[in-house]
Amino acid sequence: MNYTDHFEIEELVSKEIYNAYGEKACWFLDGRLRILLETMRNRLKIEMVINTWNYTSEQLATLNSKYGMHYADTPRLSARGFREPATANAYGVALSQHRFGRAIDFDAIGITADEVRERIIKDFSIYRIYGLTVIETGIDWVHIDLRYTPGDSLPTNLILFTK
Numbered sequence: 001m002n003y004t005d006h007f008e009i010e011e012l013v014s015k016e017i018y019n020a021y022g023e024k025a026c027w028f029l030d031g032r033l034r035i036l037l038e039t040m041r042n043r044l045k046i047e048m049v050i051n052t053w054n055y056t057s058e059q060l061a062t063l064n065s066k067y068g069m070h071y072a073d074t075p076r077l078s079a080r081g082f083r084e085p086a087t088a089n090a091y092g093v094a095l096s097q098h099r100f101g102r103a104i105d106f107d108a109i110g111i112t113a114d115e116v117r118e119r120i121i122k123d124f125s126i127y128r129i130y131g132l133t134v135i136e137t138g139i140d141w142v143h144i145d146l147r148y149t150p151g152d153s154l155p156t157n158l159i160l161f162t163k
């Protein structure tokens with residue numbers, strides 16, 4: 001089910017949520033993510049992998065062999081977009097921005113997370129228009145989120161967050 005030109009709603013929610021809500025699973029995602037993700041995809045010009053539960057084994061094997069990724073056939077990634085309350089004890093912090101539908105974790109295929117972060121920082125004046133406020137550092141995937149930050153209605157500085 002198309003969410004944007006480049007992303008399916010399945011990539012942004014778990015299999016359980018998708019099976020229960022279908023296209024209405026977009027209710028659980030901050031509306032600004034749609035244009036932010038699409039803008040980022042168009043600027044990076046690189047495939048972005050979020051959840052993998054809806055990928056075929058062949059697709060994962062190709063990403064692993066061709067691009068040196070390490071996607072497992074099981075378990076599949078399913079909590080890199082919206083994380084529903086039922087998963088609260090399974091992974092992630094209880095009040096993660098993912099639980100509010102305001103965060104995405106992704107890999108940009110073929111370039112490192114650090115390179116992606118550098119490019120996001122360089123283009124922050126564009127991304128902030130679509131709500132980006134925070135990226136997490138020190139991890140080998142890219143975490144972006146749209147959390148509210150006090151002060152200006154538009155943040156002038158991207159917040160680099162480390163656990």
Ligand SMILES: [Zn+2]
Nearest residue numbers: 103104105143
């Ligand atoms: Zn995250």
